[in-house]
Amino acid sequence: MTGPTGPVSAAQPVEHGGALPEAADLVVIGGGVAGVTAALYAARAGQSVVLIEKGRIAGEQSSRNWGWIRQQGRDPDELPLVMEANRRWQELAAETNEDLGLERTGTVYLIRREADRGRYESWLPHAREHGLDTRMLSARETAEMFPDAAARWQGALYTPSDMRAEPWVAVPALARLAVRAGVRVREDCAARALDVEAGRITGVVTEHGRIRTPRVILAGGAWSSLFLRAHGVPIPQLSVRSTAAATEALPEFCRGGAADDRLAFRRRQDGGYTLAPSSYHEIFVGPDAFRALPSFRRQLMADPLGTAYRPWAPRGWPDAWSTPRRWQPDETSPFERCRVLDPPPNEAKVRQMARRFGAAFPGLGEIRIKRAWAGLIDTMPDLVPILDRCEALPGLVVLTGLSGHGFGIGPGVGRVAADLAMDRDPGHDLARFRLSRFSDGSELRQGPHL
Numbered sequence: 001m002t003g004p005t006g007p008v009s010a011a012q013p014v015e016h017g018g019a020l021p022e023a024a025d026l027v028v029i030g031g032g033v034a035g036v037t038a039a040l041y042a043a044r045a046g047q048s049v050v051l052i053e054k055g056r057i058a059g060e061q062s063s064r065n066w067g068w069i070r071q072q073g074r075d076p077d078e079l080p081l082v083m084e085a086n087r088r089w090q091e092l093a094a095e096t097n098e099d100l101g102l103e104r105t106g107t108v109y110l111i112r113r114e115a116d117r118g119r120y121e122s123w124l125p126h127a128r129e130h131g132l133d134t135r136m137l138s139a140r141e142t143a144e145m146f147p148d149a150a151a152r153w154q155g156a157l158y159t160p161s162d163m164r165a166e167p168w169v170a171v172p173a174l175a176r177l178a179v180r181a182g183v184r185v186r187e188d189c190a191a192r193a194l195d196v197e198a199g200r201i202t203g204v205v206t207e208h209g210r211i212r213t214p215r216v217i218l219a220g221g222a223w224s225s226l227f228l229r230a231h232g233v234p235i236p237q238l239s240v241r242s243t244a245a246a247t248e249a250l251p252e253f254c255r256g257g258a259a260d261d262r263l264a265f266r267r268r269q270d271g272g273y274t275l276a277p278s279s280y281h282e283i284f285v286g287p288d289a290f291r292a293l294p295s296f297r298r299q300l301m302a303d304p305l306g307t308a309y310r311p312w313a314p315r316g317w318p319d320a321w322s323t324p325r326r327w328q329p330d331e332t333s334p335f336e337r338c339r340v341l342d343p344p345p346n347e348a349k350v351r352q353m354a355r356r357f358g359a360a361f362p363g364l365g366e367i368r369i370k371r372a373w374a375g376l377i378d379t380m381p382d383l384v385p386i387l388d389r390c391e392a393l394p395g396l397v398v399l400t401g402l403s404g405h406g407f408g409i410g411p412g413v414g415r416v417a418a419d420l421a422m423d424r425d426p427g428h429d430l431a432r433f434r435l436s437r438f439s440d441g442s443e444l445r446q447g448p449h450l
Contacts, residue, residue: 004168007373008056008063010340016185023212024050026421027204029191032062033171033407034399035219037414040178049183052206054190055339058171060221064375066276067167067266068257069408072107072134072159073450075384076126077432085412098173101166101269105256109157112260120157134159151360164256166269167407190335201395205329207336215421217397222376224400225288226318233392236295236438237401238379240281243345245372247272250364263356275353279306286319295381345372379403382444387413387433389420397421398435
């Protein structure tokens with residue numbers, strides 16, 4: 001395995017530089033897994049494509065996630081997209097000629113509380129409808145899967161075809177694959193504004209000059225709301241901090257990803273485990289949080305203890321009180337002032353995760369944490385993304401709000417976004433992911449996301 005040994009940061013050297021072209025068929029804003037794969041599939045369809053990234057490829061959530069490529073527990077409307085992504089991950093991994101750490105190792109949702117059993121069992125009809133190999137395990141089968149565990153789980157939901165990969169290796173490798181397909185990738189290049197003439201997009205203004213283009217895909221993650229609002233398109237998106245940690249190498253007792261209601265863990269290729277709180281996240285309050293919170297009321301009430309509120313977003317973050325909401329295209333934008341969002345981890349949660357992991361598997365001995373990090377997850381009130389053309393700005397496709405699912409589903413939604421930008425049939429029913437659902441008076445529907 002090559003590449004960085006942890007999440008990508010602004011300290012890493014620029015890999016993709018060079019001059020920007022004057023024009024392109026398509027410009028993709030954002031160098032995470034969704035933007036990279038959208039650019040790749042558009043280039044393979046014969047388009048001239050430029051991908052611009054304000055910081056580093058995979059610098060934000062695409063290298064800070066758990067590394068799960070999970071079909072299990074998805075919202076039913078997302079399931080066809082993530083099953084496609086599962087297949088595409090395997091194809092792309094073979095084409096990169098790099099070791100992404102991609103393995104089919106399964107996902108296990110462990111039942112610690114009997115109250116969780118009904119939720120998991122209710123998801124099985126969705127798996128059966130789509131031919132997914134998910135099944136329930138009994139307490140005995142679960143104990144046989146984890147024979148050395150001190151914890152005694154009451155059963156589990158299990159999907160053997162789910163996979164894992166190393167995020168900070170995989171997404172940069174996909175970007176190199178995109179370059180070989182003809183995509184012009186430029187890091188350290190923020191998109192400041194869209195050029196709009198006669199109501200249609202005609203270009204993108206970057207910090208390094210203007211690119212003429214009739215089509216743009218915005219895959220800006222936690223920055224998407226700020227960028228869209230500056231163009232008169234508000235969306236109720238929140239950015240929540242999620243903490244993760246990597247242990248030192250430990251004996252292998254689980255090859256894939258597993259979680260109960262308190263702790264998630266995933267075997268890594270380097271012999272350690274990635275740990276994360278199962279459902280805990282933190283909202284740092286800023287202007288957009290106040291605007292969006294009413295839309296999130298149902299989600300927050302469903303899990304009131306899973307969210308911690310912090311009094312203000314730190315300087316430079318997308319929703320900080322001091323972050324400008326308006327700027328001129330010839331001015332330095334907020335995106336250049338924060339090349340890579342690198343929030344500090346919640347150290348108390350890191351210590352708690354290590355304790356819980358050690359208590360669940362005492363035979364592992366002392367749990368040493370070699371690194372901890374955090375990322376800002378772009379999330380929507382109904383926990384499914386926006387994947388749609390923007391009627392207010394013809395030529396723009398919005399791909400954001402992946403709600404912590406982006407790494408696994410990335411190649412699927414990237415392919416769809418590319419087809420939307422090229423006015424092709426996306427091959428999936430995207431009604432649930434429409435941008436207008438936040439403004440057309442329809443009730444937001446919370447699916448059985450697990």
